Each structure stands twice: as C-alpha cells, then as structure tokens.
Amino acid sequence: MNSQYTRREIFCQNTCHELKRFWEREIGKQTCYRESEENRLGKSALRKLREEWKQRLETKLRLGNHPEETENRANVG
Structure with a gap:
C-alpha cells in the first residue's frame, strides 16, 4: 500500500512541475509577443x-x- 501512495505523490509532483513549466512558457511567449508588438508600434x-x-x-x-x-x-x- 505504501508503494501506491508513493507513486501517486511522485506522479502529482511531476505533473505540478510540468504544469508550472507549461505556464511559464506560455507567459514567456505572451511577454515576447507583447514586447515585439510594442516595438512595432513604436517604429510606426x-x-x-x-x-x-x-x-x-x-x-x-x-x-x-x-x-x-x-x-x-x-x-x-
């Protein structure tokens, strides 16, 4: 029974890190897009x-x- 709980904790921990990495990448993409758009408008x-x-x-x-x-x-x- 202990092995089941350990696996679940490991799975949840990995999933949390994957979700965190996913959202960090998404925020990075949006930030990059916003900066490039501001730069484009500044040159306009x-x-x-x-x-x-x-x-x-x-x-x-x-x-x-x-x-x-x-x-x-x-x-x-």
Whole structure:
C-alpha cells in the first residue's frame, strides 16, 4: 500500500512541475509577443502622423474661434 501512495505523490509532483513549466512558457511567449508588438508600434509612423494632424486641427479650431485675430495677422503680414 505504501508503494501506491508513493507513486501517486511522485506522479502529482511531476505533473505540478510540468504544469508550472507549461505556464511559464506560455507567459514567456505572451511577454515576447507583447514586447515585439510594442516595438512595432513604436517604429510606426502612424502615431507621429496622428499627432501632427491633431496639432493642425487644434490650430484651425483656435483660428476659427477668433477670426478677427487672423484678419489682424493678415493685415500686419
């Protein structure tokens, strides 16, 4: 009877280590994927373009709210 319990403990211990290794690998894969995706997005020009268009839109909105300032600038310039 002791041999049955020993085998079960060994089996459970090995299974636990295998499960731990499996999840560590999965977490490693996900971390690698996330880092590569962040790197890819960092190299993308899309973020820079969006920021430039946002600044242009803000400038147009500011100028549209105060048309008398644009007329004064045009007359001075």
